Amino acid sequence: MRDESIFDFDELNEECGVFAIIGHPDASTYCYYGLHALQHRGQESAGIVASNGHQFFVKRGTGLVTEVFRLQNLKSLKGNTAIGHVRYSTSGETGLINTQPLVFNFAEGELAIATNGNLVNAKRLRAELEREGSIFQTSTDTEVIAHLIARSKALSLEEAVKEALQQVVGAYALIIMTNNKLIIAEDPHGLRPFSMGKIGDACVFSSETCAFDMIRAQFVREVNPGEMIIFDKNGMRSTRFAEPRERKICAFEYVYFARPDSTIGQINIHAARKRMGRILAQEVPVDADVVTGVPDSSTSAAIGFAEATGIPYELGLIKNRYVGRTFIQPSQSLREQGVRMKLSAVQGVVSGKRVVMVDDSIVRGTTSRRIVCMLREAGATEVHVRISSPPVKYPCFYGIDTPDRRQLVAANKSIAEICEEIGADSLAFISEKGMLDAIGRLLPHKNGGFCLACFNGEYPTAVEEEMALEGRP
Numbered sequence: 001m002r003d004e005s006i007f008d009f010d011e012l013n014e015e016c017g018v019f020a021i022i023g024h025p026d027a028s029t030y031c032y033y034g035l036h037a038l039q040h041r042g043q044e045s046a047g048i049v050a051s052n053g054h055q056f057f058v059k060r061g062t063g064l065v066t067e068v069f070r071l072q073n074l075k076s077l078k079g080n081t082a083i084g085h086v087r088y089s090t091s092g093e094t095g096l097i098n099t100q101p102l103v104f105n106f107a108e109g110e111l112a113i114a115t116n117g118n119l120v121n122a123k124r125l126r127a128e129l130e131r132e133g134s135i136f137q138t139s140t141d142t143e144v145i146a147h148l149i150a151r152s153k154a155l156s157l158e159e160a161v162k163e164a165l166q167q168v169v170g171a172y173a174l175i176i177m178t179n180n181k182l183i184i185a186e187d188p189h190g191l192r193p194f195s196m197g198k199i200g201d202a203c204v205f206s207s208e209t210c211a212f213d214m215i216r217a218q219f220v221r222e223v224n225p226g227e228m229i230i231f232d233k234n235g236m237r238s239t240r241f242a243e244p245r246e247r248k249i250c251a252f253e254y255v256y257f258a259r260p261d262s263t264i265g266q267i268n269i270h271a272a273r274k275r276m277g278r279i280l281a282q283e284v285p286v287d288a289d290v291v292t293g294v295p296d297s298s299t300s301a302a303i304g305f306a307e308a309t310g311i312p313y314e315l316g317l318i319k320n321r322y323v324g325r326t327f328i329q330p331s332q333s334l335r336e337q338g339v340r341m342k343l344s345a346v347q348g349v350v351s352g353k354r355v356v357m358v359d360d361s362i363v364r365g366t367t368s369r370r371i372v373c374m375l376r377e378a379g380a381t382e383v384h385v386r387i388s389s390p391p392v393k394y395p396c397f398y399g400i401d402t403p404d405r406r407q408l409v410a411a412n413k414s415i416a417e418i419c420e421e422i423g424a425d426s427l428a429f430i431s432e433k434g435m436l437d438a439i440g441r442l443l444p445h446k447n448g449g450f451c452l453a454c455f456n457g458e459y460p461t462a463v464e465e466e467m468a469l470e471g472r473p
Helices: 027-037 071-076 122-131 141-151 157-165 210-215 252-257 269-283 299-309 332-342 366-377 415-422 432-439 465-470
Strands: 016-022 045-051 056-062 081-087 102-106 109-119 170-177 182-186 195-199 202-206 218-222 227-232 235-240 290-293 317-319 343-345 354-359 382-387 426-429
Touching: 016 027, 016 109, 016 170, 016 182, 027 045, 027 071, 027 081, 027 202, 027 210, 045 109, 056 071, 056 109, 081 109, 081 170, 102 141, 109 122, 109 141, 122 141, 141 157, 141 170, 157 170, 157 182, 157 227, 195 210, 202 210, 252 269, 269 299, 269 382, 269 432, 290 299, 299 354, 317 366, 343 366, 354 366, 366 382, 366 415, 415 426
Parallel strands: 290 354, 354 382, 382 426
Antiparallel strands: 016 081, 016 202, 045 056, 045 081, 102 109, 109 170, 170 182, 182 227, 195 202, 195 218, 227 235, 317 343
């Protein structure tokens, strides 16, 4: 569990990001650039494992990608296959021991594994495995999958992976590497984004397509729900470990998590967020002088809101990009100072103005209150808050670090009460229908759709009893 005295849970924190490349002599370097593009999905730790077909070369560490890796590190990661991971811990403790990719010794040799997502039945599976003699080295869900693979009596690694994945429930984009195999898999609901690309004759896989742009790889397709792709001495082949179920990609990828230059389900993230802003303006208009977004994830929606209303869009809030991650502090006064270190209101833009502040979500409400206060101190005469997602009323069990319902302000207070608490002149959220219309409602997949559990409590998978208890108000 994370230490709540250190981390500010008022923001939804990214899940993780995974990247893999096979068939390129500079695999580790390309993996580094891919992870750099995925840095927004996890800033706690990073790791790369490379293989030359005979042995693994491993480098992992806490901090940002540029802090963990140096040129000499990359030169030592030899081989034409590499997998990488950036992490924000949604399960398990922080620190180097849980940094992925995890590496294990099996009877058939070394195995490295990395995932993006969360297993809702990990706690129960872990207890069962421990009763049967498994010894866990980390507190991550990812290690549960590794132990399930090790326990399998299947005759091949791919069959052991299939058997393991048929026992787990949840969201995952999964990468497994040995010295002679690379295996890629996506959960049966496709809850996490996962795409395949090519650079020359090499194949690449990434949590987001923005990593392909970084290395000039060509997008090929998305990994399908329930699909397992295997690379070995016979080349590439695709099979299934489960029949695909209704696609339930996380809606918050479009609202907040994914980079604006990424594409998920053939839908550009920036364009979807602009449409959210336009629909938000149509649903809950307001008279004002200037529109500003909370940088960076709300900028696109704020531009859309301004375009729909004709109210000028201005940079009323500026983000300091050089604030270290350690500025989240345990005391309330220091937390407020941390917000001021990260964001500044532009007095020349907002002073004497009626301001529309567009944000992507409200979790606990504390950050919204601080930003509203900041705008008023900069001279704003009115502050109207508009949110480009519906109220977050339920916790996520699939890899987003949300608190339980007792800490979600929208689960316990009315919109009018939240408005009063954050000190705004008005507060309104986009409707669920409006958000879906903005995204495109249905993905261009058979039975394409979205996971909206954090908004409506309708989880696409069964949820373990202890998790359900945590989610109650």
